[in-house]
Amino acid sequence: MNIFKHYEAVVRAILADLTAAGKLPEGLDTGKLTVEPPRDASHGDLSTNAAMVLGKQARMAPKALAELIAEALRARGEVTAVEVAGPGFINLRLSPDVWRAGVADILRVGTTFGDSDLGQGRKVNVEYVSANPTGPLHAAHGRGAVFGDALASLLKKAGFDVTREYYINDAGAQVEVLARSAMLRYREALGEKIGEIPAGLYPGEYLSDVGAALAARDGDRWLRIDETEALAAIRDFAISDIMETIRDDLLALGVDIEVFTSERALVASGAVDAALRTLEERGLIYVGVLEPPKGKKPDDWEPRPQTLFAATKFGDDVDRPLKKSDGSNTYFANDIAYHLDKYRRGFAEQIDVWGADHGGYIKRMQAAVKAVSDGAAELDVKICQLVHLMQNGEPVKMSKRAGTFVTLRDVIEEVGKDVVRFIMLTRRNDQTLDFDFAKVTEQSKDNPVFYVQYAHARCRSVLRHAAARLEGVDLASVDLSPLTGEEEMNLIRRMATWPRLVEAAAEAHEPHRVAFFLGDLAADFHALWNRGKDDATLRFIVEDQPALTVARLALVQAAALTLASGLQVLGVEPAEELRA
RNA sequence: GGACCCGUAGCUCAGCUGGAUAGAGCGCUGCCCUCCGAAGGCAGAGGCCGAUGGUUCGAAUCCAUUCGGGUCCGCCA
Structure with missing residues (x-):
């Protein structure tokens, strides 16, 4: 249960009563009303801005209105104190029993704690990674992969019907380059001397494997037929081989994508032409000449008439080309068809996760989605x-030309998938991130992964120690009234904010908030733990006090479950124990 | 020239979509292990939230202008 939501409903009910009693005018806009934990805990357990939001509308002084609401709140038994503070905040304190009931709640629902019906089962499509099928994933792809995956899990927890999707760019010029590069390696595998890889082709070693695999399967048959035909076959072989590698790499990272959509198949189905017709019918396509980009005029610029999409009607800065000067479709045209396809599959809410270099592409894509769905679909684009990559504070040198880039697979094998996943989420998506191999595997509190895992492991350790006492005890129904300590209550209150955080993070499409929450929660637990260092009566297990001990163990179990619930969203395995 | 992102403690970053006295980690100072894992914890110092205007009960948060840093900029993908 979400205690903040609950009291928001309570406040709304009070407002309705006041309106019915004629003390408030009808039709007040309560859209901005919130019930939140106050930033400063000394102000109370919960705080609402109701009086400040409504004061002006109701033509009442906020403080006077606050008093009215406060009066009604005081009448509730479980509310132990209500005060009006500052410009009109209403602060309330709740009976400890209310908070303790939250602990019992967690123990009943387990790691589903925090689940929400916010999404109402609405369909959302999260498209991420979508790396070109021309080589294995490199380290930077990992961020988008983890971000998209955690976002998908988060939305699922918040009650959305989520589909994870990968768009395979297998229709452009780059896969033709791939075909020729693979062809070369194929001939090499058949014994030919190929020498230097010519400029313009992919030099990567992984293509040797592709060539060898093809040679092993088909012998030299592709050298004996028409080259165009052979290249098409080799292209398809290479793509499916590389996609298999990519899928494996993603699985190693714990990323399991359900839907893979092929651009080539989409084009072949006629979807692009259909999408363009849709735009045509809406009068959004015309032939025109674009201005050169200011201040950065390409040398070979010459004005040309092109088929353009009227993106400016939907908030973009300029209209965008749909067809190249040779009459073929642009990548953008294919992308429009793809997003229309997603919309037709029932996704009115779409999220794309892109790399930093695609920032300039957002507006036109959003414009296109609006245009093609007649405003019914919404696209959010998250840029990672x-x-x-660092090693002890020094940047890891990478050079595409020398082929010395670090693959995602390398990173996972070096530090483990849980570390990769957690660290990738310790920064907001639009902030650059340093990934230091030395730091992320360090076992100390500067390493957030370790810090959070350590808290969970400590919980499990306590419960293991107490296993004998817990035989036949149902923690969910034990008497929790012995839980009264300050650190205990802090931990309990922190856990109670989890459902609220899930909703806020899901709405904002910001999974990193989960990682930060887990850090805070872990800190509360470590603080509580250390109280037992100073004062033996504050330990979890107190020899001659079974009732107290069992209550504290219930709290420890609830903390472990809350940590696990959060880690689950991040796709990180909660540690049972940590060893040096 | 334009678009987008970022400017918050010495450093790395949060800041709950506008709330009360702006937070955390590192680093610095000083404490806490005969005791469930000190791989931790507690306390202290450290700030004109890049700058200037505006919006309102109230701004780090929203708007405008401006200064720094990053990403990108017809038909490439």
Whole structure:
């Protein structure tokens, strides 16, 4: 249960009563009304801005209105104190029993704690990674992969019907380059001397494997037929081989994407032409000449008439080309068809996760989605900023030309998938992130993964120690009234904010908030733990006090479950124990 | 020239979509292990939230202007 939501409903009910009694005018806009934990805990347990939001509308002084609401709140038994503070905040304190009931609640629902019906089962499509199928994933892809995956889990927890999707760009010029590069390696595998890889082709070693696999399967048959035909076959072989590698790499990262959509198949189905017709019918396509980009005129610029989409009607800065000067479709045209396809599959809410270099593409894509769905579909684009790989504070040198880029697979094997996942989420998506191999595996509190895992492991350790006492005890129904300590209540209150955080993070599409929450929760637990260092009566297990001990163990169990619930969203396995 | 993102403690970053006295980690100072894992915890110092205007009961948060840093900029993908 979400205690803040609950009291928001209570406040709304009070307002309705006041309106019915004629003390408030009808039709007040309560859209901005909130019930939140106050920033400063000394102000109370909950705080509402109701009086300040409504004061002006109701033509009442906020403080006077606050008193009216406060009076009604005081009448409730479980509310132990209500005060009006500052410009009109209403602060309330709740009986400890209310908070303790939250603990019992967690124990009943387990790691589903925090689940919400916010999404009402609405369909959402999260498209992420979508790396070109021309080589294995590199380290930077990992961020988008983790971000998209955690966002999908978060939305699912918040009650959305989520589909994870990957768009395979297998229709552009880059896969033709791939075909020729693979062809070369294929001939090499058949014994030919190929020498230097010519400029313009992909030099990566992984293509040797592709060539060898093809040679092993088909012998030299592709050298004996028409080259165009052979290249098409080799292209398809290479793509499916590389996609298999990509899928494996993603699985190693715990990323399991359900839907893979092929651009080539989409084009072949006629979807692009259909999408363009849709725009045509709406009068959003015309032939025109674009201005050169200011201040950065390409050398070979010459004005050309092109088929353009009227993106400016939907908030973009300029209209965007749909067809190249040779008459073929642009990538943008294919992308429009793809997003229309998603919409037709029932996704009125779409999220794309892109790399930092695609920032300039957002507006036109959003414009296109609006246009093609007649305003019914909404596209949110999340940009993941760069990841700087470091080793002890020194940047890891990478060079595409020398082929010395770090693959995602390398990173996972070096530090483990849980570390990769957690660290990738310790920064907001639009902030660049340093990933230091030395730091992320360090076992100390500067390492957030470790810090959170350590808290969970400590919980499990306590419960293991107490296993004998817990035989036949149902923690969910034990008497929790012995839980009275300050650190205990802090921990309990922190856990109670989890359902609220899930909703806020899901609405904002910001999974990193979960990682920060877990850090805070872990800190509360470590603080509580250390109280037992100073004062033996504050330990979890107190020899001659079974009732107290069992209550505290219930709290420990609830903390472990809350940590696990959050880690589950991040796709990180909660640790049972940590070893040096 | 334009678009988008970022400017918050010495450093790395949060800041709950506008709330009360702006937070955390590192680093610095000083404490806490005969005791469930000190791989932790407690306390202290450290701030004109880049700058200037505006919006309102109230601004780090929203708007405008401006200064720094990053990403990108016909038909590439």
